[in-house]
């Protein structure tokens with residue numbers, strides 16, 4: 283279970299954004315909706331331990347995220363949270379497989395080549411294992427960023443605007459993959475977007491006003 287309670291944040295003492303309380307049961311799939319500037323990215327950063335809010339509590343499976351020290355928090359994030367950004371952030375000098383191995387070592391987990399193969403297989407990009415990021419298409423890179431996010435079987439999978447730069451066909455394909463991957467790992471999925479095309483795929487919606 284993930285919960286946020288009485289969370290609010292302001293940057294440089296500017297307008298304070300208050301987030302209504304939110305409880306998410308394990309394995310649920312949620313859409314985080316809000317207009318541009320409403321605070322979606324801020325809330326995702328708060329949820330993923332990147333940004334300590336000015337007030338309030340974030341709890342993930344019994345761990346009070348901001349009670350951890352920075353070393354504990356890094357490890358907790360690496361093991362429990364997978365993040366997919368709008369554009370893939372891969373290390374250009376490493377192959378696709380090496381990028382995934384790197385995500386394992388960031389989380390202080392042992393190298394697991396079998397897991398790398400399994401994830402690339404499930405996303406249909408096993409043939410690109412030894413290729414470098416600049417040798418892949420945008421759609422393939424998006425799959426690699428999903429692979430990197432799920433490699434450590436995180437309990438929480440978060441995607442920030444994963445479809446906004448894609449055409450209709452690819453947007454739906456990426457959404458399908460996110461749902462399929464979160465299902466495979468019994469992970470909770472949160473997708474932040476202002477992309478109305480993906481709205482119908484979710485039953486749970488948290489909306490920022």
Ligand SMILES: Nc1ncnc2c1ncn2[C@@H]1O[C@H](COP(=O)(O)OP(=O)(O)OP(=O)(O)O)[C@@H](O)[C@H]1O
Pocket residue numbers: 293294316317318319320321322323324325476
């Ligand atoms: N680092 C920062 N310093 C100061 N203000 C910030 C910072 N980051 C965000 N803000 C402000 O906080 C508010 C919420 O921003 P946030 O990026 O969370 O919105 P968003 O819903 O993700 O928007 P978008 O859909 O356009 O990405 C905005 O008014 C923004 O200008």
